[in-house]
Amino acid sequence: MMKLNANQLNFSGGPGALPESVLQQLQTAMLCVPEVGLSILGISHRSQWFAQVVHELEDNIRQLMGLPDTTRVLMMQGGATQQFSMLPMNLLRDGQSADYIHSGYWSGKAIHEAEKSGKLNLAWSGKADQFSRLPSDAELQLSKDAAYFHYISNETVEGLQFHRVPGRDDVPRICDMSSDLLSAPGEFNRYAMIYAHAQKNIGPAGVTLVILRDDFMQTLPKDLPGFINYHAQADAHSIYNTPPVFAIYSVLLVTRWLLHDIGGLHNIAKHNELKAACLYQVLDDYADFYRGRAAIADRSNMNVVFNLPNAEIEQAFLQAAQQAGFSGLNGHRSIGGIRASIYNGLEIAAADQLADFMQTFYKRYKISTPQTSGLSTAYA
Incomplete structure (x- = not known):
């Protein structure tokens, strides 16, 4: 049997193992990014080189997921935890309610944060079954008037994963794909918004991908403070404030690996x-x-x-x-x-x-x- 090193035998729930070839490139970049001549840890986020990194990463995400050029791809901070709060702060206004599935530990966290901003409808809960299964479509209690529908595609704690796309197509569908984004193809065009922190499949901790369909983006409010305003983040191309340059570059290398090495x-x-x-x-x-x-x-x-x-x-x-x-x-x-x-x-x-x-x-x-x-x- 092939001898594997410690990095290759890392089954951690997150941060998770990165591809060996990506680690090798990062090792080089720690001392000197070849095309820049500086350590990745000392390159300005305002440099032309980093602007090109962000642009390529946006394009790579769209290409991998089969999304149109109009799709907004943001590299934000704060992990999925910030999105648990930021999402309802942007969307639960004027007494509106949102539908949530409670399928495990992390969806419970999302629900707890969303309840601070507005009304929720619990479309289904797996608590009675100790979160050992996911709902059928017939079990979901969904509202056509919901501001949005939210679920988590893969519950890392309980080992549960949706193998279909639940929800109504006439209600904005929003999904936390933190632990399975870019692990398989999907019907990504059916989502108004997808978010995922990086430290499972796509990079180290410190960057969170937020993917917004353009028509949905246009419905979002513009009067919130900049750091929790999707428009402000999109207009700044993910450089609203100093971003995690190293983490974003790492995600770029992973997308290159997926595209060119894996296919x-x-x-x-x-x-x-x-x-x-x-x-x-x-x-x-x-x-x-x-x-x-x-x-x-x-x-x-x-x-x-x-x-x-x-x-x-x-x-x-x-x-x-x-x-x-x-x-x-x-x-x-x-x-x-x-x-x-x-x-x-x-x-x-x-x-x-x-x-x-x-x-x-x-x-x-x-x-x-x-x-x-x-x-x-x-x-x-």
């Missing part, structure tokens, strides 16, 4: 599906031991979330995994368990290696049952 979103989707399939196969083959959280139809291709028979065995698994070179497998602090995040930058070989480790761990556990003491060293 577009159809190809990266095949990679991601293979990674997910090999891990879910282990969950299905050893379902008495590896207990997946998500309903099969709603399983995420980005985050494989599961539990083991008890907390002691989970700790043994994590310790043995760390000794074997894997990192980032701890489940989210809100639910515990195990989570393998398999974002774009993670290679297929890494998922295969984790699947092999999981099978070996299971077989050794069965041999040692019912003895559970010393598990943390037994599987190293």
Whole structure:
């Protein structure tokens, strides 16, 4: 089996692994961007070079997603968390209400922030099912008069992912795609707005992509303070204030990798599906031991979330995994368990290696049952 380094065995939920070739380019840029002669950390955001970086990145996003030139592409700060607040501040005016799906931890955060700005209609909640599944279209309670409809395409904590586009086409559809944007093709033209922080599939923390359909952009208010005003941000081409130059340049390199090395979103989707399939196969083959959280139809291709028979065995698994070179497998602090995040930058070989480790761990556990003491060293 091919020897993988620590970066290549990083299954962290975010920031996630970046492609090895991108890391190598960033290593060079830290000392000197070839076409500039300066470190990326010292290049002015007002330079002509950086303006070209922003322009190319905007074009690359449109090309990858199949969007028209009129689509606004912004590189903002504050992560998805700022968008949780900024979005309703711009749209929930004059007593209007918005429809939200509550499908897990992060959509709950979005709802909590939006409620501070206006009225919400809970179109569906998975709380009663402990966020183990997503709704069918028939379960959604949607309003044709909503100011907008909001959902999260992939819940990283619970390992749930929408594999269709929910919502009404006659109501502005807004989606937080922080953890699966650019991981597969999609019907992106059906969205009025998409936002995604970078630190899963598309770059390091510090930059958030906000993609706005032009006709929707024209409906947004212009009288808000500049930092939370989409018009002001768009007019400044993402340089309203000092932007995170390093993070934006990193995202540019990732889009170049997707376009030229991978060959577009159809190809990266095949990679991601293979990674997910090999891990879910282990969950299905050893379902008495590896207990997946998500309903099969709603399983995420980005985050494989599961539990083991008890907390002691989970700790043994994590310790043995760390000794074997894997990192980032701890489940989210809100639910515990195990989570393998398999974002774009993670290679297929890494998922295969984790699947092999999981099978070996299971077989050794069965041999040692019912003895559970010393598990943390037994599987190293």
